[in-house]
Amino acid sequence: MNECLYCKGHLEARLVSRVQAYHGRWYLIEHVPALVCSQCGETFYTPQAHDLVLSLVREAAAPVRIDPLTVLDAS
Numbered sequence: 912m913n914e915c916l917y918c919k920g921h922l923e924a925r926l927v928s929r930v931q932a933y934h935g936r937w938y939l940i941e942h943v944p945a946l947v948c949s950q951c952g953e954t955f956y957t958p959q960a961h962d963l964v965l966s967l968v969r970e971a972a973a974p975v976r977i978d979p980l981t982v983l984d985a986s
């Protein structure tokens with residue numbers, strides 16, 4: 912895949928940060944390989960990158976650090 916599904920822009924391989932919910936908690940996973948559209952900014956993950964993220968949260972990988980999360984309400 913090298914073309915954006917939404918705008919047909921060019922996709923670039925990048926390392927991104929991704930948030931993932933798992934069992935009611937949120938995890939921030941840094942340096943996840945992804946394809947990012949240079950035109951609209953949409954981020955796509957390969958099935959392998961998706962599996963990598965899920966295996967990290969499932970295995971409760973050792974945290975690099977623990978950051979407090981700021982929660983906002985838009986209602």
Ligand SMILES: [Zn+2]
Pocket residue numbers: 915916917918919920948949950951952953
């Ligand atoms: Zn795009």
